[in-house]
Amino acid sequence: MSIETLKLCAILIALAPLGGAILVGALGRPALRGRSHWLSILGVAVAFVCSLIVFGVVRGAHGEQTSAMISVYDWIASGSGSWFKVEFLIDPLAAIMLVTVTGISLLVVIYSRDYMRDHGEPVRGYERFFAYLALFVFSMCMLVQGGNFLLLYLGWEAVGLCSYLLIGFYYQRPAAAAAAKKAFIVNRVGDFGFGLGILLIYITFRTLDYGRVFQMVEAGVTASGDPLETGRLTAISLLLLCGACGKSAQLPLHVWLPDAMEGPSPVSALIHAATMVTAGVYMVARCGVMFTGSPTAMAVVAVLGAVTALFAATIAVTQTDMKRILAYSTISQLGYMFLGLGVYAAGSAIFHLFTHAFFKALLFLAAGSVMHAMGGIIDIRRFSGLRKILPWTFFTFVLGAIALAGVPLTSGFFSKDEIIHHAFTHHWALGLIGLLTAVLTAFYTFRMVFVAFFGTERVPEGVHPHESGRWMLVPLFLLGIGAVFAGYFGFPGHNFQHFLEPVFHDTFVARSPVPHGAEPAGFWAQYGLMFVSGALALLAILVAYALYVRQPWIPDTIRSSAGRLYTTLLHKYYADEAYDASVVKPLRTGGKVCVGLDDYVVDGLIFVVTAIPRGLAYVLRVLQQGAIQSYAMAMAIGFAVIMWVVLLSTGGCG
Amino acid sequence: MTGVGEYVVVGAILFALGLVGFLSRRNLIVMFLSTELMFQGVVVNVVAFSRLHEHVDGQAFALFLLAIAAVEAGLALGLLVLLYRIRGTLDADAWSTMSG
Amino acid sequence: MTSALPQHAYALYAIFALGALGLYCLLPRTERARTIPGIVIGSSALIGLLLFLGIRIASPTSASVYFCIFSALAILGGVRVITHPKPVYSAVYFVLVVVAVAAMLILLQAEFLAAALIIIYAGAILVTYVFVIMLAQQSGRPTYDRRAREPFAAVLAGFILMAAVAGQVSTLPGSQDATSRSARMASDESLPAAADESADPLKGSNTAGMGVLLMTKYVIALEIAGLLLLISMVGAIALSKKRAASERIEEEARPIGQIGKEVKPF
Amino acid sequence: MGLSDYLSKLAPELILLVGGCAVLLIGVTRSARPTSIASFASLIVVFLALIATFSAGAPDATASLPGLLFTSLVYYTRLSALGVGLLILLVNWYQAVGEERGEYMAMVLFSLLGILLTASANDLLVLFFAIELVSVPTYVLIGLSRPEHRAPEAAVKYFFLGAMAAALLAYGLSFLYGVAGTTTMHQVVDGVIRSNFVFGSSMGIYAVIGLLFVFAGLAFKVAAVPFHVYAPDVYEGAASPVTGLLGFVPKLAGFVALVKVFGMLSWELPLAIQWLVWIVAAATMTVGNVLALLQQNAKRILAYSSIAHTGYMLIALLVGPVAGGGPMHDGVAALLFYVTVYGAMNLGAFALLAAFSVRGKPAETLSDLAGLGKQAPLAALAFAICVFSLMGFPPTAGFLGKVYIFSSAFSLDSAHSFHGPLVVLAVIGVVNSAIGAAYYLRLVAAVYISRDEQEVVPTGGTPVRLGLALCSIAMLFFFVWPSGLVDRAQANADVVLHGQRVATVVTTASSAGPRPSDGTGAVVFLADSDVRSASDSRDE
Known part of the structure; x- marks a missing residue:
């Protein structure tokens, strides 16, 4: 594989989704209507295949040659070097990110084909959705493989823009x-x-x-x-x-x-x-x-990650909206990743990112499948016992759940455990928080599973539940396989970390205050923790089973007895309210003042300022009389004046 | 014998007379005749310089100016026929419906 | 640097101002005519100009006399072109200008060009003009021919421009000083002489020199000239046969500037 | 030089020439119903010329034919003129009805040929002729463009004022010739320097006068103050497709000619002329933008905007080829890039007006455009892209064009005497862009948020819509990939000064002794040697 192949692939990874997005957007409703997904799927699929090739190339490379800067073209060139280059950085980190991003995205796009239909008919804005989706993938790929901070920033902003468009899809x-x-x-x-x-x-x-x-x-x-x-x-x-x-x-x-x-x-x-x-x-x-x-920055990252992980996990315990629980779980898992970065275990953090992508995508898509079946209702209090009604969804959801919960031998188990392990070697408090969060994670995940899928069969009124179609189930199964087995990339001999080694060798690995692998690699140090965390996760699941399937009255008792704590958690530590009081309200007041200023002072100024060109315009309009010779006269007199001024100032005219 | 300066003055006068005619006469034909007068001024100018530099380049220049004059004259007269057919007058001010 | 003309341009400016005044009086107008003062002022300006241009000539040679005569003719003709209220006469006076200019060209040893000028202008272009004037002839003398448009501003603009150009004339070398150019070249050692001085194309046949030049150095220009003439012809035909609804308005029924909107003076 | 020289070096020009004549002939064999054979043939001709340009590649900077010199400016201008020319042909596809279509399309081709020759002219005469070759067909085009009486009115205004401008240009060139003693452009600078150009004793002042007249004549072509007065009326009177052409063809030719004339003098302009260009640039932007505010007619708005854009381009012209550092340090490249981009975006805006009619008449006023956003969303979007590009808004090429121009003005070394004024000028330009946004937004608003909607009937036909689409796509495309144009424009930075560089070559060659007469030596300047051999033959 030559560098040319790499370049071609890198360009295709960016261009294929973009092309898909543009084509879907341009051809749009009249030409595509219900077939819009094909172009997006094709674009993302090409990107995925190219990502795999890139991954293969990087994996096949040795030593120092694992990273390549691919210069595509100079956007704004100038004689004194390029002001802004479009270039891609391909290295193990980028390769893994690309495979993850495009792979998951591909499954999501395929899944969307059925999801974005209402009784087989495409929903309103179907083509818009697929255009945005492909654009999102493009932005993310640019972010990941961009070779300088400016491209990173552009991708960063583009991702933000796309998320805005997509979150507000049902505008x-x-x-x-x-x-x-x-x-x-x-x-x-x-x-x-x-x-x-x-x-x-x-x-x-x-x-x-x-x-x-x-x-x-x-x-x-x-x-x-x-x-x-x-x-x-x-x-x-x-x-x-x-x-x-x-x-x-x-x-x-x-x-x-x-x-x-x-x-x-x-x-x-x-x-x-x-x-x-x-x-x-x-x-x-x-x-x-x-x-x-900067040790300070690292400490901030680690503490921030640990606190966020625990914080979000505690909130998740009380939430009742399935997707909201998953959202807090995401925040919590991201906290893990930051914790991993903060304790100089970047390889583990990326590994967790990788495994998390599978099971979290799976959980969301499965939740989507539930939502699809429940007619848009997602509150777990409104239904139960879906196990029988949605068997395949249930099956895949549980696959995701065990991975998220860190049940031994699933992907989440391995990746999370590594981070906790590194956290312990760094500082016992960080490790403890990690462990605690893991327990909470297992608990709330299975709380969700037990409440929604077990118990008596109960669905919201007027809903005729049905299992989702093939377009949705196939991605779910593929993700389920990933969720369970993705962890094995990391387990035997730390392949995953080894692969990332060239990227992090000089930074995270070499600069770690606790040298990697320096502490006794004995059985208990290495596998004891694994055993403990696995056992704790299973215990938490058992507790959830006991509380929500066997003795459903207990949670209510707890809820009423721990009223203060419960409401605090239910209201997510009042974060939104705090923002509202501390930021939004003062800003509103300030905004009102500004509006007043705008209406009177600024508008007045604008009126004055715009009056100048308008006044000038009425004066200059005199020139535009419409007759040929008035124009000729304007030209001749203007030229005569120019001639004299120039000649006098160059010392001519006698 | 006369110097080039004298010819330049005469050329300038012819050019200026043409310009004055162009600016002040209302008849489109006379206006165009005035531009031909301007070109006469240029011709005098160029040939005088040609004499100064003692080569014929300037004369070729003048010959080409005649060609341009002919080109513009041909087009002008075609246009004037069209204009006259529409408004029945050669008054330049008849063509001032657009302004501002 | 030798010059044939006085160093100070103020005399020339004065003459131009006088000439401008004369021309202003002579431009056609409907209100009371100022023809007589115009002629007086104008001719005095012309005489002044000739004196100014010829002032250095202590012993008048035939060439300088001819120059005076023909330049006077050319200027007179030019004045009549733009002051005569009848377009046909303007065209005829233009022939006078062309002939006078041709004569000046002969003085400048451009015989071929002189002949070409008369043939092309007087023979071809002017005939076309007259043809169109006849075609577009209107009964009586239309108002727009009898009244100049903003004569004062026009004269001012034209003569200011002319004064700027002609006022610098003292910086030009006189060509009677045959060595001036070579002397100028020689005086500046740092720059090499441009063209070989030996071959004076003005010697011998002027026509042959032109012919060679047209076919070598200016061959592309010649081709473009041909194309331009073709375009002009095609364009003129296409334009003049274009069907357009007539909007004829009887001349008598219409005061000046009343088609479209009222045109204010500039 | 043999025929093959002409064929290889002048291939695009010859294709346009022969093709133009062929289209004329097609026009003569008229049929009863209007066909688009002539349009199609012209499209093919321009396409072939473009292919010939590409296959020839960037020409050798020293190659020449009598009166012509092929610098990389020629290459860029060919690409620009022919590329935008294709779009112009698409937009003009159905413009002339029936009988006159052959003539009409041939005029477009000849006008493009004029631009190409302007870029390669190495002789004042050829330059003058090339400019005329650009102009004369446009007079015919305007006159033929539509049956309404405003068209002949526009034609007569443009033609008469154009004739006056041509006289000014000729007069100026005669003085330049008189001062320099040669009509060959790359030798002019020698002659002018010899006559002590800048604050001349001898004839220097006449070089300044000549330059002023030439500037006046060319300022008319590019519609710079005070020679802009005709533009609004002419733009309004001509049919929209022709107006789109008028925004590009004379402007490109005029600016290329200005670049050549300034380059001929190695950009060593007297301070007074630099200030003149400064003032003209400032006045042009201001007048254009300010007067556009008052207009209700979309074509007049775009006409005044065209004047304003000339002002921006004059900034870059003033900066000249090589300035300092920064994103764009080369004023000429910025100028060339901008003219091309302007041509396409302006054409796109007029293409929309050409593509729709309201109440049986082509769309023209702002109120005519109301309802377009709903009835023809795609066309409205393309129009909006073009207008946003005119406004200088990302992500369009117009934005980059403005960035290039302003940054070129800022890039001059701060020790340079004209650094301060250029910065001030750029600031004036930015302020003017802000004023401009006001009326451009009115155009967009008219399309999208006007109330009383009109029944908009698409009349332009597919080619016009295609032209509109391509114009807007080009705006986006060249935002993403400006190097495609800029790299080629920047190649001119050194060769634009060919006057100086070539003059040096000539000097060294002539000082090295007589040229080898057997023709095997490196005969760099054929035109020059021809003259010499011609004069030799005369001596015999």
Whole structure:
């Protein structure tokens, strides 16, 4: 495989979904109508195949040659070098991300074919949906394989835009419109920090190329040759982290993600599993050289991740909306990933990202299948015993659930365990939080399973439940296989980490205060924890079974006895209310003041300012009399004046 | 013998007379005749310079100017026939419906 | 740097101002005529101009006399072209200009061009003009021919421009100083002489030189000229046969500037 | 030089010439019902010329024919003129009805030929003729464009004022010739320097006068203040497809000619002329934008916008070929890029007007456009893209064009004497862009959010819609991939100054002794050697 093949693949990965999006968007309703999905599926499928090829090429490469910068073209070129290049960075990290993103996306797009139909008829905006979906995949691919910070930023923003469009897909519904707006605005807050971070990078290093920036960070110099201060590196890292918090829904910018459920279920799956939310994790891993250069930043990442993981898991325990539970679970799992990054276990974090993509996509799609069957109702209190009605959905949902819960020998078990393991070696408190979260995760996951699928058969009124069609079930099964077995990529001999080694070797691995593999690799150290966490997960599932299937009165008792705590959790620690009081309300008031200013002061100014050109226009209009000779006269007199002025100022005319 | 300066002055005068005619006469034909007068000024100019530099390039220039004059004259007269057929007048101000 | 003309252009500006005034008086107008003062002022300006141009000539040679005569004719003809209220006469006076210019060209040793000028202009272009004038002849003398449009502004614009151009004339070398050009070249050592001085194309047959030049250096220009003439012909035919609804308005029934909208003076 | 030289170097021009004549002949064999054979044939002709251009590639900068010199400016201009020319032909497809279509289409082709020759002219005469070759067909086109009486009115205005401008141009060229003593452009600079151009004792002042007259004549072609006055009336009077052509063809020719004339003098302009261009640029943008605010007629709005865009382009012209650093350090490249992009986006806007009619008349006023957004959403979208590009909004090529122009103005070295004024000029340009947004938004608003909707009837036919679509797609495409144009435009940065560079070559060649007469030596300047051999033959 030559570099040419790699280049072609990289370009196709970006262009195929984009082409699909453009074609679907351009041909649109008149030409495609109910067949729009084909173009999107084709585009994403091409991207997936190319990603696999890229993955193969990178896997086949050895040593230093595992990363390649592929220059596509100069967007704005100038004589003194390129101002902005379009280039792709292909390395193991990018390859894994690409395979994950395009693979999951492909299944989601296929799934959407049936999901976005109402009794076999495409819903309104069917082609719009598929155009956005393909555009989303394009944006994410650009983000992942972009070779400089500017492309990263463009992809970053494009993903935000696409999520806005998709979350607000049912824009007729006020909740959807509000959720889309919320997602966009909260992301903007994070992006503001992110943009500042990139600006600071440019100011410090005078370039936005990954290669040159990372080189300079490693050498500890700035563009002017001065030594790079750690404080500045910390500032850059924290600003970038701010963006990551927005995209990956970490505290305190997590509030948009649960609301994003208002979008169609495939969108939720796409956003939560493979794209968008993983962008923050990817970015921190990509910029590892900066983060690891600043212990402060690393500590912030680790603590942030741990706190978010626990925080979101506790909320998830009380929620009743199936997709909302899953959303908090996503926040929690992302917290794990950040925890992994913070404890210098970037390989494990990416591994968890990889496995999480499978089972979370599966869970969302299965939840979507439930929703589809329940006529759009997703509150687990409204139905139960679906096990019989939706057997295949149930089956796949459970596959996802055991993976998420960390039942031994499923993918989630391996990846999560690695992170907890690393957290323990770093600091016992972080490890403990990780373990606690794992227990909670197992509990709320199976709470959901038991409430929804077990017990007496009960469906909302007027709903005629039916199992979903093939287009939906096939992706579910494929994801189920992934959810169960994806973990084996990581287990024997740490293949996964080994593959990522070249990327993280000089940063996360080498700079870790606790050298990887330095502590006794004895059976108990390595497998004891695994045993403990696995046992705890199974225990939590048993407890959930006991509480929700055997003795359903117990939860109610707990609920009433722990009233304060329960309501706090139910209201998600009042995060939205806190934002409302601390940010939204003052802003509203400020906005009203501004409107007043705008109406009177600014409009007045604008009136004055625009009066100038208008007045000038009425004066100049005199020239446009309409007769040939008045025009000739204007030209002649104007020219005579020009002639004299120029001649007098050059010293002519006698 | 006379210098090139004198010819340039005469050329400038012819050019300016043409310009004045173009600006002040209302008859489209006379207007166009005035542009021909401007070209006469250019011809005098060019040939005088040709004499100054002692080569015939300028004369070729002048010959080509005649060609341009002929081209414009041909087109002008075709256009004038059309205009006259429409409005029945050669008044330049008859063609001022568009303005502003 | 030798010059044939006085260094100061103020005299020339004065003459131009006088000429402009004369021309202003002579331009056609419907209100009271100022023909007589126009002629007086104009002719005095012309005489002044000739004196100015010929002032250096201590002993008048035949060439300078001819120059004075023909330039006077050309200017007179030009003035009549733009002041005569009848277009046909304008065209005829234009022939006078062409002949006078042709004579000046002969003085400049451009015989071929002089002949071409008369043949092309007087023989071809002017005939076409007259033809169109006849075609578009209107009964009586239409108002628009009898009244100049904003004569003052027009004269001002034209003569300001002319003064700017002609006012610099003292910087031009006089060609009677045969060595001036070579001297200028030689004086500047840093720059090589442009063309070989030996071959003076003005010697010998002027027509042959032109012919060779047209077929070598200017062959592309010649081709373009041919194409332009073709375009002009085709365009003129296409335009003149274009069907257009007539909007004829009887001349008498219409005050000036009343088709379309009222045109304010500039 | 033999026939093969002409065939290889002038292939696109010859294809246009022969093709134009062939289209004329097709027009003569008229049939009763209007067919589009002539349109189709012209499309093929331009397409062939484009292929010939591509296959010839960027020409050798020193290749020449008598009066012509093939710099990379020629290559860019060919691509630009022929590329936009294809779109122009599409938009003009059904313009002339019946009998006159052959003539009509041939005029378009000849006009394009004029642009090509303008770019390759190396002789003042050829330059003058090429400019005329651009203009004369447009007079005919306007006159023929529609039966309404505003068309002949536009034609007579454009033609008479154009004749006056041609006289100014000729007069200016005569002075340049007089000062330089040659009509060969790359030698002019030598002659002018010899006559002490800048603050001349000798004839220097006449070089300035000549330059001013030439600038005036060309300023008329590009519609710069104070030679812009004709533009609104002519744009309004001509049929929309022709107006789309008028926004591009004379402008490209005029700016290419200005680049050549300024390049002929190695951009060593006297300070007064730099200030003149400065003032003209500022006035042109302001006048165009400000007067457009008052218009109700979409064509007049676009006409004034065309004037404003000339102002922006003049900024880049003033910057000249090589300035400092930054995203775009080359004013000429910025200018060339902008003219091309402007041609396409302006054409797109007029294509929409050509494609629809309201109450039996072609769409023209803002109120005519009401309801288009609903009745023809795709066309409205394409129109909106073109208008946003005119406004200079991302993601369109117009945005990049403005970025290039303004950044070229900023890129001049701060030690340079004209740095400050250029920055001020760029700021004026930015302010003007803001004013411009006001009326462009009115155009978009008229399409999308007007109230009393009109019954809009599509009359343009498929080719016109195709042209409209291609114009808008080109705007998006060249936003994503500007290098396709900019790289070629930038190749001119050094060769634009061919006057100087070639002059140096000539000087060294002539100082090295007589040229080898056997023809095997590197005869760089055929035109020059021809003259020499011609004069030799005369001596014998």
